[in-house]
Amino acid sequence: MKTVFPGKASPLVIAALMASMAVAEPPLPAGLGGAPALPAGLGGAPALPAGLGGAPSLPAGLGGAPALPKGLGAPVVDSSPAASAPDRWLPESLAGFWEARAGIRTQDDPHQKDTSIGETRLQLRYDLPGDSVAFKLVSDFVYDPVADDYPVDLEEGVGWLDLRQANVLLRPASFVDVKLGRQINTWGTGDQLFINDLFPKDWNSFFIGRDDECLKAPSDALKAAFFSDVANLDVVYVPRFDADRGIDGRRISYWNAGLGRAAGRDAPMVADKPDDWFGDDEWALRLFRNVGAYEVALYGYDGFWKSPGGSDPVTGRALYPRLQVLGASSRGPAAGGIFSAEGGWCRSADDDGGDDPFIRNSELRGLVGFEREIAPDLTGGLQYYVENMLDYDTYEASLPAGARAAEELRQVVTVRLTRLLMNQNLKLGLFVFYSPTDDDAYLRPNANYKVDDYWTLEVGGNVFLGKRDDTFFGQFEDANNLYVSVRYGF
Numbered sequence: 001m002k003t004v005f006p007g008k009a010s011p012l013v014i015a016a017l018m019a020s021m022a023v024a025e026p027p028l029p030a031g032l033g034g035a036p037a038l039p040a041g042l043g044g045a046p047a048l049p050a051g052l053g054g055a056p057s058l059p060a061g062l063g064g065a066p067a068l069p070k071g072l073g074a075p076v077v078d079s080s081p082a083a084s085a086p087d088r089w090l091p092e093s094l095a096g097f098w099e100a101r102a103g104i105r106t107q108d109d110p111h112q113k114d115t116s117i118g119e120t121r122l123q124l125r126y127d128l129p130g131d132s133v134a135f136k137l138v139s140d141f142v143y144d145p146v147a148d149d150y151p152v153d154l155e156e157g158v159g160w161l162d163l164r165q166a167n168v169l170l171r172p173a174s175f176v177d178v179k180l181g182r183q184i185n186t187w188g189t190g191d192q193l194f195i196n197d198l199f200p201k202d203w204n205s206f207f208i209g210r211d212d213e214c215l216k217a218p219s220d221a222l223k224a225a226f227f228s229d230v231a232n233l234d235v236v237y238v239p240r241f242d243a244d245r246g247i248d249g250r251r252i253s254y255w256n257a258g259l260g261r262a263a264g265r266d267a268p269m270v271a272d273k274p275d276d277w278f279g280d281d282e283w284a285l286r287l288f289r290n291v292g293a294y295e296v297a298l299y300g301y302d303g304f305w306k307s308p309g310g311s312d313p314v315t316g317r318a319l320y321p322r323l324q325v326l327g328a329s330s331r332g333p334a335a336g337g338i339f340s341a342e343g344g345w346c347r348s349a350d351d352d353g354g355d356d357p358f359i360r361n362s363e364l365r366g367l368v369g370f371e372r373e374i375a376p377d378l379t380g381g382l383q384y385y386v387e388n389m390l391d392y393d394t395y396e397a398s399l400p401a402g403a404r405a406a407e408e409l410r411q412v413v414t415v416r417l418t419r420l421l422m423n424q425n426l427k428l429g430l431f432v433f434y435s436p437t438d439d440d441a442y443l444r445p446n447a448n449y450k451v452d453d454y455w456t457l458e459v460g461g462n463v464f465l466g467k468r469d470d471t472f473f474g475q476f477e478d479a480n481n482l483y484v485s486v487r488y489g490f
Contacts, residue, residue, distance in 0.1 A: 096124040096490060103209045103483030106461075111253045111264025116481040117208045119144035123164075131171070138165040148250065148265075157202055157217060157245050164218055179223040184216045185236060187286055187299065189331045189340035191416060192431060193385050195365045196299035196327040196344050198284060198306060199236075202245040207252055207462055207476065209483030217245050231289040238282040241274045243320060244306045247476075255475035258316050262469060262478065271308055271318035280304070294332030299344070301325040309348065309360035321359050322349035337372025354391025357398040362390040371416070377424065381416035404470070410437045425450040433473065440466030440473035458485045 103116040120143045128135040140162040152159030167181030188197040205214035219242045226233040247254050248271070253264035263269075274280030282303030289296065301324065308318035327344030343366040351359035365388075371381035387410040389395065396405050412435045419428040426449050433442040446460035461482045466474020 093127050093129075094124065095127075096122065097487050098122050098490075099211075099485060099487040101210065101483060101485040103481045105478070106480045106482060107478045109253055109264065109478035111249070111262065111266050112251070112478075113146055115146050116251075116479070117144065117210070117483060118146045133171070134169040136165050136167055136169070139163050146251075155242070157205075175227050177225040177227075179221075179225075182218045182220050183223065184218050185221070185223065185284075186216055187234075187284075187297075189329045189342045189369070190367055190385075191369060191371070191381055191383060192414060192433075193367055193369075193383060193412070195342050195367065196286075196297075196301070196325065196329065198282075198301045198303065198323075198325060200242045200244050200306060203247055203307075204245055204251045207247070207479060209460055209462060209481060209485075211485075217242070231287055234284075234286040234288075236282075236284040238284075238303070240277045241280045241282055241304050241320065243271075243273055243304070246307045252476060252479045255470045257470070258311075262475065269308070269318055270316075271320070272312065272315075273320055274304055292332070294330055296330045297328065299325065299327040299329070301327075305348075305360060310350070310356075310358050313358050319359075321351065323347070324349055334370070335372070337370055340367075340369045342367050354394040355398045357395070357400065357403070361392070361395050364388040364390065377420040379416075379418045381414075383414040385412040385414070386410065407437050411435060412437075422449075435471070435473065438466065438468075438471035438474065440464070440468075440471045442473045442476075454489055456487045456489070458487070459483070 099121045100119075101121070102118050105112070105114055105116050122141045124137075124139055124141075126135075126137040142160055142162060147158065150156075150158040152161045154161070154163050163182055165182050165184060167179050167183045170178040170180070172178065185199045186197055187199075188194055190197070194201070199219055200217035201215055202210075202217045203215075206212075219236075219238050220240070221242075222237045222239075224235045226235075247269075249264045249266075249268035253262045254269065255261075256263040256267060256269075259267060283301065284303075285300040287298045303323060304320040305323045306320075309321045309323070310319040311317065312319055324347040325344050327342065329340070329342040331338065331340040333339070343364070346363045346365060348354075348360050348362045350356070351361060354361045365386065367383055367385040369381065369383035371379065374380045389406065389408050389410075392408040399405055412433060414434075415430075415432045417430045420426070421428065426447070429444075429446040429448070431444040431446075435441070442465070443463040444460065445463075447458065449457045451457060459482075461480075463480050464473050464476040466477060468474050469477075
């Protein structure tokens, strides 16, 4: 079968790979080569919520962060020579894992296969460190018979190859780092909730039971990091818009307002995505520093809604309107745990007045969170998140007759519980999203057992609940699934 790569290759990735040739060690062995609901009446599916993301972590790149209380950190891994003995045959710079993962749907979805996931994944990671120049390559090789036979698409993360990272890190001076090529970035303080982290996410991976690390999708970008005693500054430039790997019906069914029903493989979403190099670009900035024991940051973004934020009333195609965001965050110790707060003003530049019913309205977003150890080896986290639609009266007046209006204030509450057992080799986890506004919920139970330094077993599920089919979590009720996995790391 002929494999077709995207017609427009990223010049940043190409540049990173060419730069690496001058410093690379011997190559890999031969043959080593995947919203909140749109206002009612809009065509296409509700966009993914403004937040759903990885495990709690301090904002990337912040030095001197306050230490987590006992029990909030990860178990220590034995890195002694004896522990790494079976891997001595590997080159020092090569690592990775092999994984098999299978899942089944617990609900009958007439638009999807009964199996939610059935993939084998090999990830190879190659790091070439250096004082002034460093190179990183991370690539996944995937086989999943559940997926249709799509050609390789590095942006969508489909096909047998998913290039996760391919970049060159340059240190031209002591106060600046420059990273060029495919990379994964993450900002903000939310746990599975994103306001100022406007880098692409892979929602299909999140909802079908892949490892949480798959949620963060790569970008072809240029990142410059500037350091000083006053504050640090990150500047990220993406020459062509990188959208979320969103729910489009190919793996998970969604609510199609145009059809007035759930749609899947029978009616996949079709979107017009901005794809003009250096024309449809993105800018993201973060200015951050420590103030006492707290980390504070300011953010700016100029680009597009990461998941479809509108629709074309003539063609019915989903759209990615322009988006500008200004935000701030803070994170630090409080009451024996870690307190976080984050907010953002999201300006929908293509609907500045809020009078276009086919373009998503501007919003104010905010969250507060707290996590701490409840008991020995038991930690808990709680978050409250809101989206306040601006120009709501204008929005209501613009809706077509009979169209259902979205809520002016959408709320989401999250709860995380983590229990460590058996000398911290067994981790039991539960993450719950609940929206009192939409009266729907999403539960992520999980059990992870570390057999030894190499083998890990996992079992978990994705459970969606909702009273209506057109709310964000409610639309995915037929996507409920259970999964198991086995991983060998090297």
